Amino acid sequence: MTEKLRLGVNIDHVATVRNARGGDNPDPLRAALMAQDAGADGITAHLREDRRHIRDADMAALKDKLSIPLNFEMAATAEMRDIALRTKPHAVCLVPEKREERTTEGGLEVARQANVLADYFAPLQEAGCRISLFVAPDRDQVEAAHRIGAPVIELHAGAYADAWAEGRWADRDAEQKRLVDMAIYGHQLGLEVHVGHGLTFDSVGPIAALPQVRELNIGHFIIGESIFMGLDGAIREMRVRMDAARA
Ligand SMILES: CC(=O)[C@@H](O)[C@H](O)COP(=O)(O)O
Ligand SMILES: NCC(=O)COP(=O)(O)O
Numbered sequence: 001m002t003e004k005l006r007l008g009v010n011i012d013h014v015a016t017v018r019n020a021r022g023g024d025n026p027d028p029l030r031a032a033l034m035a036q037d038a039g040a041d042g043i044t045a046h047l048r049e050d051r052r053h054i055r056d057a058d059m060a061a062l063k064d065k066l067s068i069p070l071n072f073e074m075a076a077t078a079e080m081r082d083i084a085l086r087t088k089p090h091a092v093c094l095v096p097e098k099r100e101e102r103t104t105e106g107g108l109e110v111a112r113q114a115n116v117l118a119d120y121f122a123p124l125q126e127a128g129c130r131i132s133l134f135v136a137p138d139r140d141q142v143e144a145a146h147r148i149g150a151p152v153i154e155l156h157a158g159a160y161a162d163a164w165a166e167g168r169w170a171d172r173d174a175e176q177k178r179l180v181d182m183a184i185y186g187h188q189l190g191l192e193v194h195v196g197h198g199l200t201f202d203s204v205g206p207i208a209a210l211p212q213v214r215e216l217n218i219g220h221f222i223i224g225e226s227i228f229m230g231l232d233g234a235i236r237e238m239r240v241r242m243d244a245a246r247a
Pocket of ligand 2 (some may be wrong): 217
């Protein structure tokens, strides 16, 4: 039987709106608690080095108040590891970060810095955090993640999502195939496979349908859609679409 597909709701862009004016509103913790009530299986938040959305205090509050798992996305820096060791989230997802990028553009380079990364995340694993590596759907990266002992990969769905959004159907099909192939390969290796970045009501179905995928992390679209249908409504609709595709 196909296992339940978990939905991790990323609340970063609630903080983007808050930070546009300063002050405390809207509060990402309030959004996370509402997401929890709407059926989210976990909350994802990305503490960027430049603190453009989520801040240190948000992470601490999320860890303190949530009863569902917190997935702490971060760059592999000494500063972030110290914060994660203090916060002790359920999961740490290591992502590549560039200060000048608008969003996470690519996957983590695992294959060429395998030993460095393994040494980097060992203390986090010892502290009980589940390590996930945010990688492009690329065989070398998936294989390297497995080789260095990461239990989880999150496949970067950005190229697939962009092709959907721009109506480039041949590219969409090619990117979907890359995700399918790497979900199957990662699963064969024994990795837990997650997928995230840029997914929408339209693009989620073919990915949710993959039995090898255990979790989707979705943020920007859900937060944007909540302007029109409420956060609760947007999360429930995403869940309906995921479940329909899974069935
Ligand atoms: C790694 C990743 O995909 C997420 O962190 C997400 O896209 C939200 O953060 P940004 O929008 O700041 O990239
Ligand atoms: N790891 C991907 C994530 O958390 C959500 O990405 P997005 O839906 O905000 O693009």
